[in-house]
Amino acid sequence: MSTDNLSELHGELRAVARDLLAKADVGVPIDWQLVAGSGWLGLEADDEFDGAGATFAETAVVLREAGQALASGPYPAVATLSLGLLEALAPSAARDELLRDTVSGVVVPIAVVEGESALDELDQPRFRVTRCDAGWQVNGQADLVLGAPVADRLLIPAIDTEEPGGGIVVVVVEPTIGGLEVADEPVVDFTRSFGRVIADDVVVPVESVWRFVSDGGEALRQLHDRAALGVACDSLGLSEAVMAATVEYVGVREQFGRKIGSFQAVKHACADMLVQVTVAQKLVDAAVTALAAGRPDAAVTASMAKSFASSMAVDVAGKAMQLHGGMGYTWESGIHVYLKRAILNRSLYGSPAQHRAGLAARYR
Structure with a gap:
């Protein structure tokens, strides 16, 4: 597909996503059948699973719009983690059926991957399985x-x-x-839900244990790259929304008989926001392109995008809060909700410090 056609496709996808996500109030998940009917769940799935056969580049468009809209619901988890994990598993009748049911919205599968984990332990799951008379026994715990x-x-x-x-x-x-517990975990961001998964001698049949196509450790590391880049897309989207809201606000808010947007300090603050968001756009776009193409540098570009975009989002939302003054703390503006989401994004799937340490280690 040519660049022009791809840009047109992304533009249409962005417009549809923006319109659909606007139908739900902040903190209220959009109807899952609407999500399925939009085709978002099948963007990266093949035709045999009723998918569109697209790439992560198209998924990233929706994730970015979800950040702008402060969207709730399991779409980011399913799109970045669950579908990515299912695609990495060896084909079988059971796997194919679950993949097809996921695309159609019949099932909401969630990959049990911790939101906060050391980057050098990505290929070491928190759970263990051992043989037993009835099949397999599962033990372990994962948070966030x-x-x-x-x-x-x-x-x-x-x-x-x-x-x-x-x-x-x-x-x-x-x-x-039996033996499995899923407990809600409260977080600063009310627009998303997290849980602690605890398996205590959970007995499952043999057919419930699925194998990877290739190396499982490498598959989990690639899955983490998808998750980190998905959060970077979300951070970029919410930053764009916050910047637009702030520019609009300083253009109408008056102080001392003047629009506060005419003050030099406010102009500089808005310009700083624009520079940060623009840099993040370039890094995220580069990372999405690398991951979608399966390039060897996909992990590096994902770390660069995640470390900068998630840190930038906190700075931009914080600056927006200052420029809104007391209004920023009220439900009327909603800026504080963006700030809370940005703060949580910063720590998910590797903090900026962790990703930068990993990038620096390449040059030692």
Whole structure:
């Protein structure tokens, strides 16, 4: 597809996403069947699963709009983690059926991946599986799992203790199975839901343990890159929304008989916001292109985008709060909601400091 056609496609996708996400109030999840009907869940899925056969570049467009709209619901978790994990698993009748049901919106699967984990431990799942008379027994715990409270299927990466070297598998279970607990975890950002997943001697049949197509550790690292870049897209989107709202506000708010946007200090603050958002746009676009194309530098560009965009979003939202003055703390402006979302984004799937340390390590 040519660049012009791709730009046109992204423009149409952006317009539809913006219109659809605007239908839900902040903090209220959009109807899941509307999400499924929009085709967003099948953007990266192949035709055989009723998908569009597109790439992460198209998913990134929706994630960016979700950040602008402060959208709630499990879409980011399903799009970046669950679908990415399912695609990395070996094809089977059960996997293909779950993938097809996910695309159609019949099932909401959530990958049990911690939102806060050390970057050097990405290929070490928090769960273990061992053989038992009835099949497999699962034990472990993961905190800050995005979308866990609304899942009707859980995809749990686990270490197979029976395999030499500890191979990695995925255990597919319903959250109501005996011995499994999914507890809500309160966070500063009320627009999203997180949960703690605890498996205490959970017994599952043999057919519930699925294998990866290739190396499981590498698949989990790539999955984390998707998640980190998804958060970067969200951070960029909310920053763009905050900047637009701030420029509009300083253009009408008057002080000392003048629009405050005419004050030199306010102009400088808005210019700084524009520079930061523009740099983030370039980094995110480069990372999305690399990941969508499967390039070897995808992990590096994702870390660069995540470290800058998530840090930038906190700075921009904080500056917007200052420029709105007392109005920024009220429900009328909603700026404080953007700030809370940005603060949580900063720590999800690797903090800026963690990603920068990983990038610096490449040059030692």
